[in-house]
Amino acid sequence: VTSVLHSEINEQPDAIKRAIAGAKQATLALVAEAKRRDVKYIVLAARGTSDNAATYGRYLFEIVCGIPVGLAAPSVHTLYEAKISYRDALVIGVSQSGAGEDINEVIGQARKAGALTLAITNTESSVLAQTAEHVLLCHAGVERAVAATKTYTTTLALFALLASLWSESGELQTHLERVPEAMEQVLTASQNTVPVVARTLIHAERMLTVARGLHYATAIESALKIAETTYTATQPFSSADLLHGPIASVAVRTPCLLFVPNGKTAPMMNEVGDKLSARGARVIRLSSDGTDSLDYLPLVPPGTELLSPLVDIVPAQLLAYHLCLARGLDPDNPRGLTKVTVTR
């Protein structure tokens, strides 16, 4: 197999090593300035896969740093031309290409409004990198597949690096350095399991992905990856929201990918799994303790729940890839998509 998507999925452990090492000095400089300027809250501006990464960032910064985080609605700036008073804020634009006009506009306006601004991007020469005061680079190498993988996980790694230096948590940093190893392990563990489960999904027209809390990012990124490469209508849910109404609409045999990593969310996720099973849905659990079956995919815990999303997305990326192959689709050229989506 010479698929670009598959190669890039496998490059992720090395890419993460480069991201952590390459961005450390720039991160320290940003943290020093944020503390000097007494930043009171953080705003993240992103679209698509980068927006899913930002969802991880918001949970992580709030949990680890105790600082409030919001996700920007770019259209407030681009469509409604609002002038938002970003006093005392750190505003972070996230985009692998750095070419999205809407995100660049948010960062440009925030900088004018006096906010501290940061670009997280894989493209050093991008407009985004030139617009923000500070830049953290993903160091992922050029991403050729239309479906983003290594720019997603390296962005998560940069968020984790930033949170660990901001909170001065040596423990989180140590765990972060071990993430590439856990990722290698999950790649190995997925080799035989994922293709078998993927084949059982050939006729699935609809899927659900479900996670909670810090892991919600994994649910929304999995859903996007599966939808855009395999054309399966895939809807992500936080388990709390699912129980607030939409569970009534889950039909018999609907495949539900449940992310059940070790940690705070596991008890509720197992409860949701039981409720979905009782409704006749097909529950496929991703967990580090399960028994080999068609309804199970292995996870590898990276030492702390806080970093689990960096590793847990890998089996879902591979599931999207192998479902493509099983359906005879081209994983590198999803229909109707281009690498850079420009929205205003």
Next chain:
Amino acid sequence: VTSVLHSEINEQPDAIKRAIAGAKQATLALVAEAKRRDVKYIVLAARGTSDNAATYGRYLFEIVCGIPVGLAAPSVHTLYEAKISYRDALVIGVSQSGAGEDINEVIGQARKAGALTLAITNTESSVLAQTAEHVLLCHAGVERAVAATKTYTTTLALFALLASLWSESGELQTHLERVPEAMEQVLTASQNTVPVVARTLIHAERMLTVARGLHYATAIESALKIAETTYTATQPFSSADLLHGPIASVAVRTPCLLFVPNGKTAPMMNEVGDKLSARGARVIRLSSDGTDSLDYLPLVPPGTELLSPLVDIVPAQLLAYHLCLARGLDPDNPRGLTKVTVTR
């Protein structure tokens, strides 16, 4: 027909009148204190339908008041026990029942952390109302249907009232007072059109709802209403996100409810409609200028795009109701749901 859901949908114009009149003094007091304390940003905490309402609030406050707004992730508090430094924030808990433990915990913690706190609720005696310093009541009367309708639109009305008094926009206030009239008109215009379109959806197993910007709240609330009452798997999209990948997964004949109110989003919504049509999807446009057909539902513009979401949700509520009837389901007792969902 003596359905509670249908009665409550029809009660909305009167409920909004009561909300605007009943909450004015309390809103003025809150605004005065927010300005005295120099609030720098707003955080909204909510679940389910109230969270959809909060999505409208975030756009409205940013556009009209120029103040940054974020949506809280309650699990950061309840699962991860984060202590967030809400200095200089206004933190708003939104819940019709005021009984959700997670929202109450967010408000309790925010108040302890020194934030200005506000409850928006339909239940004066609730824990939420007792936990926050300030309270705005929906004045919607008891809501008996499991699917929330009048507590949703009255919550939007309270957000609009707050934004108009905060920004001292007499124009917005004047338009707000005319919303009940536009709502009466859309109820009348829907009477013959909605049941006919609903019948064409009897065999739809999946639907999309699509809107953009300020109107995204209408897409997510419509999707929730349709999913929880008719059991149709209904996925909401911002049109920008839809183009970022998931459009590849939209199958031939999938019904797509497109909200195309007058205003800034109309050109892009029409473009998205054309792209969906080109893929073979069935596009049902909600708009104030269209011609009678099975793929069109009438909207009534309330004088300003900013208040359109208060009126535009009504045909979608009625569509959920009439699709229930067409399928022989009981709109008042959706399976597997209870009125108050408690999540921690």
